[in-house]
Amino acid sequence: MATEKWVFMVTAQTPTNIAVIKYWGKRDEVRILPVNDSISVTLDPDHLCTVTTVAVSPAFDRDRMWLNGKEISLSGSRYQNCLREIRSRAGDVEDKEKGIKIGKKDWEKLHLHIASHNNFPTAAGLASSAAGFACLVFSLAKLMNVDEDPSHLSAIARQGSGSACRSLFGGFVKWEMGSKDDGSDSVAVQLADEKHWDDLVIIIAVVSSQQKETSSTSGMRESVETSLLLQHRAKEVVPKRILQMEEAIKNRDFASFTQLTCTDSNQFHAVCLDTSPPIFYMNDTSHRIISLVEKWNRSEGTPQVAYTFDAGPNAVLIARNRKVAVQLLQGLLYYFPPKSDTDMKSYVVGDNSILKEAGLDGASGVENLQPPPEIKDNIGSQDQKGEVSYFICTRPGKGPIVLHDQTQALLDPETGLPK
Ligand code: DP6
Structure with a gap:
């Protein structure tokens, strides 16, 4: 041989x-x-x-x-x-x-x-x-x-x-x-x-960041060594939450799914803050996106969008369906417009057929966008240019395959x- x-x-x-x-x-x-x-x-x-x-x-x-x-x-x-x-x-x-x-x-x-x-x-x-x-x-x-x-x-x-x-x-x-x-x-x-829950649409906001982040590996090691909240979370909180999340997924119960997803993301970042020295993964832009989603969900009465953040400032937003995702994208582009020399097709990547549904594939640009009035109030003015590098529109997908x-x-x- x-x-x-x-x-x-x-x-x-x-x-x-x-x-x-x-x-x-x-x-x-x-x-x-x-x-x-x-x-x-x-x-x-x-x-x-x-x-x-x-x-x-x-x-x-x-x-x-x-x-x-x-x-x-x-x-x-x-x-x-x-x-x-x-x-x-x-x-x-x-x-x-x-x-x-x-x-x-x-x-x-x-x-x-x-x-x-x-x-x-x-x-x-x-x-x-x-x-x-x-x-x-x-x-x-x-x-x-x-x-x-x-x-x-x-x-x-x-x-x-x-x-x-x-x-x-x-x-x-x-x-x-x-x-x-x-x-x-x-x-x-x-x-x-x-295919079980194919209404869901996922929009990821890739948030600009200068900061060198702590890696997940060393961050979680420091949390294990110093955070009492981590121990409480692992022992008392997550076991119940896992069962609830399994139920929510099984029943395609978006309200529970959102409540659990957002709370769990926030608790993970609370554990990071409870770590000594504290770890900050989210930044001001991340926090602004959380406020936007929270206010919108509250004004609608039932949750429309879930958010979750990993070991960095990027927001992963899960919309309950395509119609909501279109509104969400319009809102996001209103608050976080591209820099003037950026082409919309390179600002919204992945499944960018959503741009057409949002009325943004033609001549009319973000200048004419009006987000849903519920989220327009109290979020701040339209001055967040450059805070988001770009958006990725995607959905739940399949596992590994041989090519x-x-x-x-x-x-x-x-x-x-x-x-
Ligand atoms: C915040 O899998 O990157 O994304 O096991 O040390 O390689 P190592 O860490 P990694 O940690 C991921 C942490 C997280 C949460 C998650 O994906 O569950």
Whole structure:
């Protein structure tokens, strides 16, 4: 086998996810075991995803990885743990057409090339590690013919980044914290697929920020060490909230879904404030967006939009349906208009067919926009230009898939090097 020069590869696409009941705090830093369950919504990979090509060849002399075109080191323990776990489960692979035969045992000696690309800017501060590690594990499992279901794969992806385990499924996903010391029962399970609640529309406001943020990993470590609120949250609050959220999702109960999502995001940020020294992830723009949504929801009598914020200032807004999303976008663009030289199609990305419904694809611009009167009062004047870098319009989406179209591969099929 060692004299042959074949390259065998697989390309896959994996979505990112946004937690509506947050994971914050580990009970085991090495295995990445959380202090509470969490629940997320998978985002449509058409708008936010990672594509990864993994290749194996007897010609490769070491494991190598390229992220967004740049070679990165695989020596970190998170990568090493994922690679070790997946290699130990590798099966026999045969490609008769190409005359390739790899036995179970061969995988220990063979080296890998991995190329990964996010279809959204890494600088946007959107959880790229979740989609990244999920895609690494999923594509390697396909390459190595690993015979495990997505929940078992999620336990491997978890060891790359906790939130990655939830990206092994589409729709609505729960990460069960588990109780075993070895982490084998700390896995993700699907609560419902993406078609279960397809009215929902998600608008992400990518908020401009100068500030260097504390990473989730070190932030949550400091919270575990210093925040009493975190302990109360994990023990008393989240277990009940998880059950309520499961019910809300099952019944498509938007009022409960919103109440739980917003409260949980706010409690997560309260834990950050309760950490010593305190961690500030949201900024003034984030707070202005919260006020806008809260006032609107209150004036409507029933919730129209849920908000949630991760370890950064970006707002993830979930509208109950398309009509509400159109109004929401109009309101957001009124308060956070693009800079004058910015084209609307680069200011609202993802599913930007929504621009047409908002009457913003033609000549008439944001100058003529009037948000719903209920949200216009008390939010402040229209002077927030530049606070939001851009908006992404998306929806709940599907889980990982293999991409069979060779033109989408990131590695050259002859050399196994980045194209
Ligand atoms: C705020 O999964 O990025 O997004 O496990 O250390 O890699 P590590 O952390 P990470 O933390 C995500 C935290 C969060 C909430 C969530 O996604 O549940």
